[in-house]
Amino acid sequence: MVKYKRIGLDTNVLIYYIEEHPIFLKKIEPLIDKIVQGKAIGITSYVTLLELLVKPFREGRVDLVDQYKTILTEQLEMVQMDEAVSIKAAQLRAKYGLKTPDAIQLASVIRKKGDIFITNDRGLKHVKEIKILTLEEM
Numbered sequence: 001m002v003k004y005k006r007i008g009l010d011t012n013v014l015i016y017y018i019e020e021h022p023i024f025l026k027k028i029e030p031l032i033d034k035i036v037q038g039k040a041i042g043i044t045s046y047v048t049l050l051e052l053l054v055k056p057f058r059e060g061r062v063d064l065v066d067q068y069k070t071i072l073t074e075q076l077e078m079v080q081m082d083e084a085v086s087i088k089a090a091q092l093r094a095k096y097g098l099k100t101p102d103a104i105q106l107a108s109v110i111r112k113k114g115d116i117f118i119t120n121d122r123g124l125k126h127v128k129e130i131k132i133l134t135l136e137e138m
Contacts, residue, residue, distance in 0.1 A: 003115075004040065004115040004116045005040050005041065005115060006040070006041050006043060006109075006112065006113055006114045006115045006116075007031065007034075007035065007040050007041065007042055007043065007114065007115065007116055007117075007118060008042075008043045008044065008105070008106070008108075008109030008112075008114040008116065008117035008118065008130070009042050009043065009044045009048070009076065009117075009118055010044075010048075010105055010117065010118060010119035010120070010121060010124075011044070011047065011048045011051040011052060011101075011105070012119060012120045012121065013028055013031075013118050013119065013120065013135065014044070014048060014052060014072075015051075015052065016028055016120070016135070017029070017032055018052070018068070018071075024120070024135050027135050027138045028135070031118065031138075032075075035075060035076070036075060041077055042075060042076040042077065043076065043077045043079060043108065043109050043112050043114050044072070044076050044077075044078065044079065044105065044108070044109070045078070045079045045081065045085070045104050045105050045107075045108035045109075046078055046079070046080060046081065047101045047104050047105055047108075048072065048078075048105070049068070049069065049072055049078070051101070052068045052072070053065055053068060053069075056068065077112060079108035079109070079111060079112055081104060081108075084111055085104065085107045085108050085111050086107075088107035088110060088111060089103040089104045089106070089107035090103070091107075092106055092107055092127065092129070096126060096127055098124070098127075102121065102123075102124060105117070106124070106127060106129070106130060109130060110129055110130050114130060115130075115131065116130065116131045116132075116133055117130050117131070117132050117133070118133050118134075118135070118138075119132065119133075119134060119135075120134055120135045120136070121134070122134055122136075
């Protein structure tokens with residue numbers, strides 16, 4: 001992990017961090033610390049914000065909505081969906097049969113020159129355009 005400076009983060013990684021997952025937190029914490037300390041740049045798309053906010057909205061937890069927005073926008077490079085991301089996401093969907101959110105996440109990190117994409121989705125391992133590392137492999 002030391003050699004990677006631009007690290008793409010899937011939504012599930014951030015959910016596990018925020019919810020202090022009993023198994024994965026110890027793997028994620030050093031990574032998040034590296035980003036917070038400015039030793040690496042964390043990259044994710046606004047799909048992450050969408051996915052993170054569903055549970056707080058469902059539970060009426062507006063306080064968490066603001067907290068999650070702050071955490072994401074202050075600590076991570078958030079990638080907007082633009083034409084280049086859309087085209088790359090479409091290419092990834094066509095080539096690998098990815099779900100739209102996964103294709104957007106990967107296209108966003110690729111667009112921002114990410115070195116690696118951290119996820120807990122083993123189904124993304126076959127993507128060749130960026131190195132994929134699952135939490136189990138960390």
